[in-house]
Amino acid sequence: MWEAIRSNKRKSFWLIVLMALVLAALGAAIGSYLFTQNPEDGIFVGVLVAMIVWIIMLAVSFSSGDRILLATAGAREIKHDDAPQLYNIVEEMKIASGLPKMPRVFIIDNSVPNAFAVGIKPDRAAVAVTTGLMSRLNRDELQGVIAHEIAHISNRDTYFMTLAGVTVGAVIILADLFIRGMFYSSLSRGRRSSRDSGQLQLIIMVISIIVAILAPILTQLLYFACSRQREYLADAGSAQFTRYPAGLASALEKISQNQSENFTKSRTLAPMYIVNPLAATGKSNNLFSTHPSTEDRIRILRGMTSGSSLKAYEKAYQGIHGGSGILGKSTLQDSKDQGIRSAQTDKHEAKKSMRDVKDILHKAAGYGLLTCSCGVKMKIPKETDYSKVKCPRCGTVHGVPMEFLSAAAIAMSQKK
Amino acid sequence: MISMIILIVVIAIILFWVVGMYNGLIRLRNQVKNAWSQIDVQLKRRHDLIPNLVETAKGYMKHERDTLEAITNARSHAVDATGSGVANQAKAESELSGAIGRFMLVVENYPDLKANQNFLSLQEELTSTENKVSFARQNYNDQVLVFNTKVESVPTNIIAGMFNFKQAEFFEIEDTEERKAPKVQF
Numbered sequence: 001m002w003e004a005i006r007s008n009k010r011k012s013f014w015l016i017v018l019m020a021l022v023l024a025a026l027g028a029a030i031g032s033y034l035f036t037q038n039p040e041d042g043i044f045v046g047v048l049v050a051m052i053v054w055i056i057m058l059a060v061s062f063s064s065g066d067r068i069l070l071a072t073a074g075a076r077e078i079k080h081d082d083a084p085q086l087y088n089i090v091e092e093m094k095i096a097s098g099l100p101k102m103p104r105v106f107i108i109d110n111s112v113p114n115a116f117a118v119g120i121k122p123d124r125a126a127v128a129v130t131t132g133l134m135s136r137l138n139r140d141e142l143q144g145v146i147a148h149e150i151a152h153i154s155n156r157d158t159y160f161m162t163l164a165g166v167t168v169g170a171v172i173i174l175a176d177l178f179i180r181g182m183f184y185s186s187l188s189r190g191r192r193s194s195r196d197s198g199q200l201q202l203i204i205m206v207i208s209i210i211v212a213i214l215a216p217i218l219t220q221l222l223y224f225a226c227s228r229q230r231e232y233l234a235d236a237g238s239a240q241f242t243r244y245p246a247g248l249a250s251a252l253e254k255i256s257q258n259q260s261e262n263f264t265k266s267r268t269l270a271p272m273y274i275v276n277p278l279a280a281t282g283k284s285n286n287l288f289s290t291h292p293s294t295e296d297r298i299r300i301l302r303g304m305t306s307g308s309s310l311k312a313y314e315k316a317y318q319g320i321h322g323g324s325g326i327l328g329k330s331t332l333q334d335s336k337d338q339g340i341r342s343a344q345t346d347k348h349e350a351k352k353s354m355r356d357v358k359d360i361l362h363k364a365a366g367y368g369l370l371t372c373s374c375g376v377k378m379k380i381p382k383e384t385d386y387s388k389v390k391c392p393r394c395g396t397v398h399g400v401p402m403e404f405l406s407a408a409a410i411a412m413s414q415k416k
Numbered sequence: 417m418i419s420m421i422i423l424i425v426v427i428a429i430i431l432f433w434v435v436g437m438y439n440g441l442i443r444l445r446n447q448v449k450n451a452w453s454q455i456d457v458q459l460k461r462r463h464d465l466i467p468n469l470v471e472t473a474k475g476y477m478k479h480e481r482d483t484l485e486a487i488t489n490a491r492s493h494a495v496d497a498t499g500s501g502v503a504n505q506a507k508a509e510s511e512l513s514g515a516i517g518r519f520m521l522v523v524e525n526y527p528d529l530k531a532n533q534n535f536l537s538l539q540e541e542l543t544s545t546e547n548k549v550s551f552a553r554q555n556y557n558d559q560v561l562v563f564n565t566k567v568e569s570v571p572t573n574i575i576a577g578m579f580n581f582k583q584a585e586f587f588e589i590e591d592t593e594e595r596k597a598p599k600v601q602f
Contacts (some may be wrong), residue, residue: 084537084540084541084544085540085544088540088541088543088544088547088548089544091544091548092544092547092548092551093551095454095458095548095551095552095555096551096554096555097555098447098451098555098558098559139543241551243554344543344547
């Protein structure tokens with residue numbers, strides 16, 4: 001497992017170096033185009049500006065990227081008592097993976113099942129799941145999903161994908177500005193290139209344009225390839241932590257069957273989910289997808305019949321795709337065989353309804369819940385002025401618990 | 417003169433190498449210790465949960481005094497075994513797991529108890545604690561394996577021998593009882 005993390009770090013390091021080089025090349029191309037009189041200075045300034053943009057974007061995303069993403073997703077933090085099962089499962093997986101600190105747990109109020117993890121360091125991480133996920137999955141399935149997310153954290157995927165994502169973003173922004181700027185400036189001052197522009201400048205111009213067009217495509221391809229590989233690795237990690245690949249497999253089935261186009265429009269957030277909501281319907285792997293196809297992932301997990309180790313995952317992958325595997329030798333170096341445990345959830349597990357899961361959100365938001373004997377659940381806001389509440393169905397009158405009364409209402413009830 | 421410099425450089429490199437290996441071993445040993453303390457935390461939590469569980473169940477299970485006593489006894493044995501070595505503790509804890517497993521089987525016959533809100537939340541805590549114990553054990557054994565491999569293999573074994581690094585003990589389920597007992601299922 002430690003070997004896996006280390007080899008992952010090495011690969012990621014080179015990926016980032018490569019992307020940064022592309023970014024620098026783009027900066028150089030833009031610079032040499034803008035400073036036509038003095039291309040050498042232009043290259044220097046261009047690279048410098050590209051690096052400054054990159055560093056500013058990195059600083060922002062490292063200092064508050066997780067907060068921004070969680071806010072974009074509309075996630076609300078919960079504690080153990082709000083949703084004991086979810087919190088416990090996260091803690092179980094924290095222990096299984098040997099993370100140094102318990103990640104924070106968030107719930108997103110959305111009926112589409114999905115989950116993601118953020119965090120630039122293993123000791124500053126967060127896991128978020130939607131209410132739809134909680135209401136549809138049983139304990140084993142939920143454990144598989146959480147284990148996948150925790151594997152992303154412990155493999156440092158959340159860190160490197162932030163880094164890679166920011167680099168892609170910087171490349172796209174610069175290339176976009178450049179091409180647009182060139183388009184408009186060529187409209188307004190076409191005269192400049194008339195007299196003193198020699199052969200050299202024409203070549204520089206053509207090269208700059210080609211670089212500006214290719215750079216975003218190249219970095220995105222790198223990003224996607226890396227992202228796909230990491231999804232496989234996180235699936236393998238999930239099987240390894242839970243010792244139960246079938247849990248994640250059936251969770252992925254349920255998640256992919258219930259995706260909706262309207263789930264998120266955020267292109268930054270979409271690739272971070274366990275199943276990419278913007279591409280959930282895609283059937284095959286292609287160069288431009290961030291995740292392997294869900295069908296493929298399920299098939300590999302279902303193919304793990306011999307054990308639950310990373311090695312077993314690699315074997316199952318080879319069984320389907322042939323070839324040299326996906327995780328790589330260095331990742332598997334210290335992986336040892338381990339068995340598969342039996343299913344833990346029995347058929348009698350209480351069915352969680354969407355309503356029960358919503359109650360968690362209400363509790364986390366500070367509402368009180370009052371259950372009437374006829375089965376109706378009433379939501380009591382904090383600081384209410386009414387000391388009694390009537391059930392809308394059967395008409396039974398209930399007293400509101402003291403802790404939800406406003407000061408005035410408490411005084412009133414005491415006077416009586 | 418040149419040979420002198422070469423000698424010093426070689427010695428420096430070897431020294432760095434040795435220090436690196438030593439630090440690596442220390443890091444791994446600390447990870448093993450840390451993993452062990454994780455197990456301890458979870459076992460302690462399990463010990464704390466059981467009196468509550470028995471207390472809640474008592475009112476419903478009047479005719480199951482044996483089962484309740486067995487689980488209470490197993491708990492106190494496990495508490496006594498705390499700190500008495502890995503093998504001893506593993507044995508006491510697996511007895512306790514067996515007792516909990518049998519208790520959970522009996523609970524199936526008491527629908528009233530199974531509907532009790534307090535019991536339900538205790539049950540979730542217990543399932544989770546059982547899981548945490550086994551995940552902590554899994555993690556501990558993983559760490560021990562990595563550490564022991566390092567201690568055994570060349571060239572770290574030389575350093576390990578010099579500074580007296582001993583192989584760590586695996587947390588194994590000695591008792592066949594736990595294997596025989598049905599898993600705690602809810």
